Amino acid sequence: MSPFSTISAIGSLALAVSTLAAPPSKPSPICKCLSSGPSCFPPTRTLDAFNKTIEGRLAKISPPAIVCYQGPEFDAAACEALRANATNPYFWGEHIGATMYPKTLGGEFGVNVCPASLNSSLPDSACGQGKVSSFGVDARTVEHVRKTVKFAAAHNLRLTVKSTGHDQAGRSSAKGSFLLWLHHLRGIEFVDTFIPESCTARAGLPAVTVSAGEQWGTLYEQAEARGLAVVGGAVQTVGVIGGYLQGGGHSPLSRTYGMASDQVLEFKVVTADGQLRTANSCTNQDIFFALRGGGVGYGVVTSATIRTYPSPKTALALYTIEANAGNITKNAALLRQKFVDSQPEWDKIGLSGYIGFGSTTLWLALFQPNGSNATIAAALKPLFDFADPARFAVAGVSFGSPTFYSAYRMFKCYLNKGLCTDTVGENGALGSRLIPTKLFQNQKGRDKVGAALSSILDMGTNFLVVHFIAGGQVSNFPPDATGLNPAWRQALWHVVTANFWADDANAAQILQKRRATTAQTKVLAKLSSHAYINEADEAEADWQNAFYGTHYKYLLRIKNKYDPAGLFVCHQCVGSERWSADGNCRV
Structure with a gap:
């Protein structure tokens, strides 16, 4: 992953009501009806009748890599295309059964149960269904959505909802679920x-x-x-x-x-x-x-x-600074601290962007809306003056662009030539914290922040990125005007640490990586108790407070009002503490 990555078949409504009757066995009031439970899951005749009401948009879904295994769905050309596009988000976004990260479709801890990389002589029985939904609706209209929601509710199904499949926490996939795919609902x-x-x-x-x-x-x-x-x-x-x-x-x-x-x-x-x-x-x-x-x-x-x-016209700076002489470890730590000490001034002049860290390296991808090449160069001069050529190597470019999007495209194409977007397919465990602005207002606080970054690097993180995207207008919105965690209104940074594993990693190896992320997140937790829900540790203990803050109780009341039966249950979503870890049974 790039250091700048910001972390990828089975119609008329007038059918008799009897065709959509309840399943032959009454659904359990405690657990969802899964496709693996045939006595509860809707039979073929009921699915066929429902399919006619949604213009034939119901599909039976197999794992994407089933085409690489010997059996009725084997397709050598499709398998080769899948392997060739392993990191291409545009490719995976067009597959109803795929997500951008194999971990969200796998087994225990994210083990890949149907990898495309294995020898194609294996039988299709070696390809597990994992968390890939067995059935799904490729919704093209709002009516398709409405009818799917009503069908799932009437049959007590475990409903999952997906658009592109970028959800790192895997909230759009679940074993035995019924998928509502929104990717083709366009306009x-x-x-x-x-x-x-x-x-x-x-x-x-x-x-x-x-x-x-x-x-x-x-x-x-x-x-x-x-x-x-x-x-x-x-x-x-x-x-x-x-x-x-x-x-x-x-x-x-x-x-x-x-x-x-x-x-x-x-x-x-x-x-x-x-x-x-x-x-x-x-x-x-x-x-x-x-x-x-x-x-x-x-x-x-x-x-x-x-x-x-x-x-707005927008300035962009893309640089790498590497400690490469003298006491490299000490100089790298001093560079990180200089960066942290620069934040009050960067905040004042309107910089934003992403800063990645290696043990000896600092990567900068910075924007300045309403800025110019001259203003962003002036903003970075104190940092570059500190990074003298006797101790550091500095390389990169900066320029002014006439619009924000033109700067954004330069940023993406500079990092990922050809695709001009972030690649996907890498499995990792993320952890994060929102770092309060108040910590940057005095040297003692800034030293704590710098020390935390160094500590996480010393712990061997595979990925450490500061998202300098809070403060400014984010802090000017009333904290209780929206459902957003109020901690965002007091933050300056969103920091992410992550650790990755190979596609063929086993459960023990993955668990080791997940535990490393949790340990690193605890270092950040000494600075803040709040995190960004979309890029956070799946093992977050006090997730209600970490992700939602003081809004949680009100959000739970809203959840209970509009979804009292828990149709839209998902991992670490509001109200999910009332469900089992897999989201299938009430507890």
Whole structure:
């Protein structure tokens, strides 16, 4: 992984009601009906009847790599394509049964139970289903979504929802589940003036309405063509809607305009009763609050209307600084501390971006919206003056761009030539913390931060990145205006540590990596008790407080109001403490 990576078949509604009758055995009131439990899961005739109501969009799903195993689905050409595109997010995004990270589809601890890398002479029985849903709906319309939600609720199914499959925590996959795939639910509409429904007394704002299957790269390109910018993810193949937006969504533009969730003016959401609801500041305000940063699991968002801005000219700096002479270990630590000490000034002048750390190296990918090559060079001069050529090697480029997107494209293409986006396919355990601004306001606090970074590097982390994307306008939004963890409003950094394992790693090897991440996260926890839900330790003990903060109790009330039966249960989502670890049974 690049140090700059910001961490990838089976129609008429007028069918007789009897064709969609309850399963032959009454579903357990305690546990979900899984595809592995035939006495409870809907039989073929019921699935066929349902399929006719959704225009034939129901599919039986196999693991993507089944094409590499001897059996009815063996396909040598498809297998070779799968292997050749192992790290290509565009390839995996088009597969209903895939995610961007094999760990989220595997067995215990993330063991890959159907790897494409094995000898193709193996029988298909060697390819495990893992957490790949056995059936799924390729939804193309909002009606497909509504009918799927109602069908899953009526049959007590374990429903999972996926757009692109970038969810590091694996919330879009579960063993024996019934998948709602939103990747082909498309549509982008820009308007000069948008007034949320029932908010007729409000002044309109420039905005864009985006359907659930759209990705940030497509939206960026269309906004750029209109001279506009939107606050979105650093990875352009991530879906606009889903875990990113509902989890808060940080961006190189967050410090300029606020979090991505702060930009939402209105949602269209299908709740557990199958109703399509409008949620904004005037209608269904409670679920609007929850969907803006309070995570997923309240319903299925089919579209969101978000603010647009005139695209600012943007400066970009991409540099590597390496300690390469003298006492290298000491000099590298001094460089890290100099970087930490620079943060108050960088905060003041509006820099943002991503900073990666190796044991002797510092990588910088910095943006300055409304800046120029001259202003970003001046901002970095104190750090570069410190990194004198007698002790350090400095290499890189900086330039001014006429728009944010042009700078963003330079950033992505510089790091990943050809694809011009982050690669996927690498398995890892992530941990994170939101580091408060107050720690940077005095030397004692800054020394603590620098020492924590050095300690994590000494522990052997495979990946340590500072996301300098908080503070600024993020801190200016009222902390209780949205469901976002209020700790974001007091933070300057989001720091991620990660440890990776090979595709053929066994459970013991993976567990070792996961425990290493947890140990490193505990170092960061001495600085803060809060973390970003989308890039966090899956073993986080006090996850309710870490991910949701003081908003958790209110979010739980909203969850219980709109999803009382727990149709949208997912790992470390609001209310999931009432379910077993696999999310299948109430506890």
